[in-house]
Amino acid sequence: MRRIIISRTDSIGDVILTLPLATFLKKFYNGDCYIIFLGRLYTKEIINLSNDIDEFADYAEIDKMNMSDAVAKFNSFNADTIIHVFPVIKIAKLAKFAQIKERIGTSNRIYHWLYCNKLSFFSRKKSNLHEAQLNFKLLCPLKIATNFSLNKIRSLYNLDFEALHNEELLKLKDNNKFNLIIHPKSKGSAREWGIQNYKKLIELLPPENFKIFITGTEEEGKLCEELFAFEHVSNLTGQLSLKELISFINIADGIVACSTGPLHIGAIFNKIAIGIYPPIKPMHPQRWAPLGNNVKVFVKEKDCNKCKNKNEKCLCIEEIKPEAICEYLKTIIIRDK
Structure with missing residues (x-):
């Protein structure tokens, strides 16, 4: 052998x-x-x-x-x-x-x-x-x-999907709504969309249709506190081990994130995986898009390398409109009814 x-x-x-x-x-x-x-x-x-x-x-x-x-x-x-x-x-x-x-x-x-x-x-x-x-x-x-x-x-x-079963985490799911994970941070490994964009997206998503979970580390949670004020948002930052996070991604219906591990996990589980990417090579989705049957990537189609070698905000990724992602999620709900 x-x-x-x-x-x-x-x-x-x-x-x-x-x-x-x-x-x-x-x-x-x-x-x-x-x-x-x-x-x-x-x-x-x-x-x-x-x-x-x-x-x-x-x-x-x-x-x-x-x-x-x-x-x-x-x-x-x-x-x-x-x-x-x-x-x-x-x-x-x-x-x-x-x-x-x-x-x-x-x-x-x-x-x-x-x-x-x-x-x-x-x-x-x-x-x-x-x-x-x-x-x-x-x-x-x-x-x-x-x-x-x-x-x-x-x-x-x-x-091995059987290994993902978690009865306690399953109780968090609302079977009458679209259970959406938002994973706003990346530990600095990717260009980020910005907390204000995620906040606007949450404001746009109707509570009667969506239950939203914010995930990330405890430290990342401290940077996202203004996202927790909404009635249809649950804060899971700092509360899940990696194994539990993997299980919960499998329980949820979809995830929105930048180019991070949780986005890729959601994709291979065939969840609605919405990735928010910069156009910068080699960080662009042509190289790093998640692989799955229900992947949607948002990227500003332009030739831009302004922040390629700088530890600063990416203006191109921040220009992606929360309204566009909201409309896409609404089409998913209509499609699956």
Whole structure:
């Protein structure tokens, strides 16, 4: 049985866009492979939802070890192949020292020329492909066709929905209304729409049709307090673990957010997932839109890079009108009646 490590040690959204690789590899090898996902502990709950990932390995624990122990840990995986989806020089070095037979990475990292023995020649930075499509480009050294459509990749999510059941959170749902999650912050990982825009959206959404839940960390909740004053809003900031948040997204009917992990979670659960994006490359939706059957992306179609390298507000994203998102949500309610 072939044993494969998929290495992706960054954020939740990035990990979600990598999960289809595991499902594809399981199918390609007719189930005769064992998939180990090397990631960060805080993404474990998402990784464990995949029915096609056999083992999770916490890179933070390995990173604490001395080099000898870390190599021994890599040896214990008995891996035949490692795919460096998110490049990390130490992981590349450990894989070589552990003498993993096939070590696949992109040619754009100089250290991959030293530590990998199979290179995939493409540039994420210059590509117009979606992040999920770029992940599949790393299979090229395995002589696997890599030109996947987004529709094909969407079909490769094989998730354990039974693990999401949470009776207590289910009690929060109003079955007579559209249960909408608003996740207004991003921990600084994405351009944000602005609290005033979310406030206006809440004002526009009629209480008789919508029950709204604000999610985020406790610290983010302190920045969103003016959103909690509405009668049809419930404040869940700081109250949910990641596992509970994942379960609650599955319970809700839809989510509105910028380019964050919760938006991607909602999308793969086929919820109404409304993403608010900047036009800036490579942050734009062509690269980072969530994958799902009920995704709607709002973006200001213009060529603008004014705030690309600055830690400041994005005027383009803030120009997206709350009225447009409100009207879209109302059409969803009419459609589903």
